Amino acid sequence: MIFKIAWRNIWRNKRRTAITAASIFFAVLFSVTMGAINRGMFDKMIDDSVNFYTGYAQVTQKGYWEERFLEKSFELSPALEATLKASPGVKDVVPRLESYALAAYKKITKSALVVGIDPEKEAALTGLSERMVAGNYLNKGEAAVLIGEGLSQKLKLGVGDTIVLISQGYRGVNAAGKYLVKGIISFGAPDMSAKMIYMPLKTAQWFYGATELVTTVVLDVRDKYATELAVNNLRTVLDTANTYDVLGWQEMMPEIMEMKSMKESSNTIVVLILYLIISFGIFGVILMMTKERQREFGVLLSIGMKRSQLGIITWVETMFLGLIGAIIGIAVSYALMYYIFLNPIPITGDMAKAYADFGIEAKICVSIDSDIFYSQGIIVILITTLLALYPCLQIWKMKPIEAMRA
Amino acid sequence: MDKVIKVQGVTKTYNPDTIPVHALRGVNLEIEPGEFTALVGPSGSGKTTLLNAIGGLDTPTGGSITIRGQDIAKLSDSAMIEFRKQYIGFVFQAYNLIPVLTAKENVEFVMLLQGKSQEERATRVKELLKAVGLEDQIDRRPAQLSGGQQQRVAVARALASKPMFILADEPTANLDSKSTANLLDIMAKLNKEENITFLFSTHDQRVIDRARRIVTLEDGQIISDETIAS
Structure with a gap:
């Protein structure tokens, strides 16, 4: 019943829910696209280097x-x-x-x-x-x-x-x-x-x-995983103190790894700022939902609903609100990224030259590693959980009689 | 006979530190099982305040309220919520149904909170909605029901938990004559046939006429308590 109430509640104001979900959808789409391109390009650089030359x-x-x-x-x-x-x-x-x-x-x-x-x-x-x-x-x-x-x-x-x-x-x-x-x-x-x-x-x-x-x-x-096994084993078997070096692919291309890590860090900051903005939007909606339903909350507490149960309803509602946007965002971005993964986008003009200067093939390549997608879901769940604390707090200190007079 | 409700010297003062408003001034009242009692009086006489205090929704400034031998002031917040769920049914002036639930689900909701089984819930919901004459409206949401129908659902909801008594605050205030008569018939029938105790506040002469006991409040005090011979 809690899920039923929560699900129906979010559709009480369809337009508001749609706008909120859309904002989350675009945030997820943007974050996934940025993450997938970033990782795809670096993975391509690494894979090109590994597969074409250095080996693992x-x-x-x-x-x-x-x-x-x-x-x-x-x-x-x-x-x-x-x-x-x-x-x-x-x-x-x-x-x-x-x-x-x-x-x-x-x-x-x-x-x-x-x-x-x-x-x-x-x-x-x-x-x-x-x-x-x-x-x-x-x-x-x-x-x-x-x-x-x-x-x-x-x-x-x-x-x-x-x-x-x-x-x-x-x-x-x-x-x-x-x-x-x-x-x-x-x-x-x-x-x-x-x-x-x-x-x-x-x-x-x-x-x-x-x-x-x-x-x-x-x-x-x-593959990459067998590499670690082989490298670790050979480091114990060979005289690596004086005679040989046994190097894994990460050690052979530290500049790329460092560049990748720096780029990922800067992307993380951009994504955080984006989600911060989105969070304010979601919070505004939660604030309205909470204020609009003071009376209803008062009634529910009067008829015997526990504060914790009411808190769970509002949390589930907030979660639904976030997950609708996140799930659609992840699904659409996965479809889009999968398409680009199969059909890398060629780059032309000055941009192509810039890519060539970095030793990268002038194509937009993307990664479809699952963590790029599910991490967005986790971020949205964390944000919505955090934001849902507000109505829970309101419910916790709510006096039913005052709420019903609201 | 054991008292269902025992109100002793209850006072309620709003804004005690600024401009005190004495809503209740030493009210004493005892309600026995099966009573059909109307609390009457002009606006501001303290009817709603008294009902809220009895229902544990508001805390009296002084005095005590005992329900089924339990001094409700001694209950913690969570224990009070549990107590209300088990023993008290509420009917509000503005119906206050959950808008996203159907009539059936609204009635079932309280039983769900009580942890009743699916089978028990289904039987009781059917029984109650039949009793209030809404067996053919069970899948309608409040917005699809008239005011009278909503209030009948509210009565069914109040009865769903099999409470010891029902507190109804101006239950007919928003209803037309026909709906009022209909609702009163249902309440009277439930009172008579199932011995459910009703305590309701009202201005409505049609309701007062059906009450078997009339308690009149004025300026926060009971000025008359009249039992009508049946």
Whole structure:
């Protein structure tokens, strides 16, 4: 009966209820959209980085991430490889040897990140072979390269051209070589597209004079959750005090994590201000509802309704008021976000350039993580619970006879 | 016979610290089971104040009110609410039904508060709405009923908890002649057949004419107490 009374009460003034619910609806829609876009964009940045390049976890020589020099390369011995593969959550290990080099074609020279890879394993880990836009994928040991689409445009070269690479190799040796451009690869992130060159691992070891050495070993793990397991296990198994670093994806991209956290904090402030404004609106409605029904409250107390029961009715009413807006808001925003999730919105013009400068693909991507949606419901419940204290307080100190005279 | 209501030397003064208004000045009154008593008197004579005090809705300044042997001044706020729910039925001048509930639900509501079973509630609601002649209006909300019908629902609601007595404050004040006569018939019938005690305040001569005891108040004092021979 309490729910029945509360539900019917909120529809006594349909227009008022509709306006209140609409204000909550728009607040939820705005908050969800902001949260979903924010997380979606950062998740995309992280996922692009993780899936396209870093992987969820890596093993390097100690200190490599702070100073990424070839001098900090190490040998992936069969024993070490076996240890890594034996770690729970690890499917495979993917070796790389990477360093910067100057890439030249005709009169144009650009800086590039030249990465030696095991073509098969890399394809399995990052899906590199599926991102070919021209030419063919690499074979083990051949003297050929794949280059990022952005870099190919900068160098004005195509498949079948020969690129010259010059760098400083392992222990200061001169590294220079001519390589056939076997394929062009497309990346979502413009930053990677403009700098990546892949070659087979053996070719890279020869180029850098770093025989049998690798700079990083990427752990091919199932997902984010398996990463933690693998990383924690390897930290106990390997000599991480002196020889190796075992890094999870969060540690490999601290700037993004920090930026994400800062953005989330600023969003939280905006959402709080928004909800504060909405709260005043809801409070106004509660105030009116309470004042209008003084007499009725007095009657209910007279005929034997407990103050606590009456308080529950007003609380449920306030809750209904909030939840109508919140549920519709969550449902509509979920539908909208799901649509954008499946069909990211391309960005054009100056905004696209700004995104490119940040190394983000110029698309509005959203996250549909459930917490983005249900957290709005929790916020609305908290706000309405807090606001419902007012009528409860009024009821608590109400004298039935005075209320009935109101 | 045991008294249902015993009012002893009750006084009520409003604004005692500023401009005191003495609404009741030492009222003594005893009501026995099955009485059909009218409290009459001009406006401001203290009828409503006395009913409110008996119903525990207002606290007297002095004196005592005993209901079924219980001094109600000694009851805490929550105990008083419980006491009202169990023993007292109220009928208000302005009906005061819950607007969002149907006639049936309004009557059922008090029983729900008492924790009565669904079956018991259903039987009693049917019985009461039949008794007040509204068995065909059970699903109508107060706004869909006439004043007389609303007041009959209010009487049914007051009776739903099987109270010891019913306090009715000007129950016919807003009713036309036909509705008044109808309501009085119902109240008289319930009083006679179910021995329900009624204490009501009124100005209405038609109501006074049906009362079996008439207590007249003036300036907060009882100036006459007349039992009408049946």
